[in-house]
Amino acid sequence: MPNKVKFNKEFPVIKKSEKLFNRSNGLIPANTQTLAKGPTQWINGIAPKYLKSGKGSHVWDVDGNEYIDYNMGIGPLVLGYCYEKVDKAIIKQLKRGITFSLVHPLEVELSEKIREVVPNAENVRFSKTGCDVTTAAVRVARAFTKREKVLCCGYHGWHDWYISVTDRNAGIPKAIQKLTYTFNYNDIENLIQSIDKDTACVILEPFVFEESKPDYLKQVKEVCNKNGTLLIFDEMWTGFRIALGGAQEYFGVTPDLACFSKAIANGMPISVITGRKDVMQLFDKDVFFFTTFGGEALSLAASLATIKEIQKNDVPKYLNKQGKKLKDGYNKIVQELGIDFTKCTGYNCRTIITFDASAGNPLEIKSLLQQEMIKRGILWGGFHNMCYSHSNKDINYTLKAYKDALPIVKKAVEEKDVKKYLKGIPVEPVFRKTSNFNLKPAKKKK
Ligand SMILES: Cc1ncc(COP(=O)(O)O)c(C=O)c1O
Structure with a gap:
């Protein structure tokens, strides 16, 4: 039994x-x-x-x-x-087709829904995985600011710009490692110490487990604004979970760009980048961000049904x-x-x-x-x-x-x-390391 x-x-x-x-x-x-x-x-x-x-x-x-x-x-x-309303939406779409040769209407419908609920969503683009959109956000921030360095806090996926600074960085050119540093959460002085005139963006998870100090995220935004650096919220875990509009709604701090995946489609593979129109417009032509399955319709249908359900039932x-x-x-x-x-x-x-x-x-x-x-x-x-x-x-x-x-x-x-x-072999440490590594050396005091 x-x-x-x-x-x-x-x-x-x-x-x-x-x-x-x-x-x-x-x-x-x-x-x-x-x-x-x-x-x-x-x-x-x-x-x-x-x-x-x-x-x-x-x-x-x-x-x-x-x-x-x-x-x-x-x-x-x-x-x-197997949430019925989402599964029904997937099955309905499955009977019509999964991936098409032209753009699908659901891309427009879902973008409009996201614009309605996510505060910073002047523009919206889709992809498949969380790191598709964190990487797209970093690239567009570099293009917009014409700067190269990245400051990050949290986990942001397997792509070179982030994993290069962890201890699992085999296969990544040394040149890439020199462009990303981490900063410590809830420590605004640490961010001020680390940011400089070549910092294109600050990307962070608005919170992981530690509670955000009052006004910390607001201060992060101010530091970024003052430095001409774009602020990116990695809302993989916070989006559609802490509030319908994510951490940006919950804390009342609007980042220039935000990245979502996970909860947005109740298990279907889709990710979303939202943000300021003048930045996101670079995806029109200058910044290349296109992928075969970007408009795959089962995930779009699932996402629309999921967001509606989250909204309807709070x-x-x-x-x-x-x-x-x-x-x-x-x-x-x-x-x-x-x-x-x-x-x-x-x-x-x-x-x-x-x-x-x-x-x-x-x-x-x-x-x-x-x-x-x-x-x-x-x-x-x-x-x-x-x-x-x-x-x-x-x-x-x-x-x-x-x-x-x-x-x-x-x-x-x-x-x-x-x-x-213990009746078995113990678990190993969680890889996800979010602070106190690859910090930028402190600036010399003048
Ligand atoms: C905060 C955060 N950002 C980015 C990612 C990367 O997402 P994916 O694994 O879908 O590429 C994850 C994955 O767990 C994550 O937790």
Whole structure:
């Protein structure tokens, strides 16, 4: 009998997952196309490796085990799996065609909808992946300002201009690495120190998990304006989640350009760049940004249906409400247990659970909690990526599971032997590094 979302006695049987994994070994480098979905982020030997279906907030692995999912496809599933209204829109379009030889009317319709809801969207262009549009934003900013340097804060995808500054930069020419630096979030002095007359753009995630200091983003905008540098918000995670119009609506700060993907189409592959008309007009001719599948109609239809649904139901409000219950509930449980080495933080629509190194190896502790949550039918990667289908029943059950699993973690930490409790190989660090690396050397004081 496959495991269900309940307090199972055994760990799920994952035989079919392991078989598929063995077939992919030596065939698919890294075994995955998306690092966060891959085997390094899940306790090896316990967690399932392959999912085959989903409905609402629940997923089923290839062995038939059922889980509540808190990763939601690493962000896109803002409404939930197989969400009827979006699926209907996709099926309707599928019957008419996927990709055409001329421009499709949905490109106009969806652009108008985005202009209606995203504050900075004077102009709109589409592409397929998040890094398509972050790269397009950087290129158009360079063309507009006639400058070359980039300052960034957050994760912005696999393209050269960004990955060159990380430790996974093999294959990228040295010349490229000299053009990008990072700056530290919530530290306006650090940005002021780093910006100079050759800085074309400042690109940042408006927030990741750390709360934005009051007026920080406003100050970032002022620093950029003063320096003639364009401000780009990377709204992959904030867009259509913290507010319908993204972080720019939520904080009341309008960037020159903004990049969206993930939640905009409930799982279909589409990304969007929005921005100031005088900048975006360079895409007419000067800045080359065209791709075969840019106007693929199933994703356009899905996106239009998704945005309408988010707007109609005030989905950001719901994500905030359900996410808060989980965050507060988790923190209450750890307080009652008297364990201060773990906490849940972040904006309610997307929170993270962390473990202090003072309690032991954080990756081992995370693996133990993950193992125990998986046993109880929860696909838990250390985050609560909320969706519109996470019901009260899901939340209440999840909090019960934390209540049951955290005492095991407490005991293991107190015994200083977390490893003893692990039934599989622990998870590896998350690659996503967002601050304190490749900072620009401080300016010399005059
Ligand atoms: C903030 C942010 N920007 C850019 C990207 C890159 O998007 P993609 O993986 O679709 O290229 C991601 C992906 O996770 C992201 O989280």
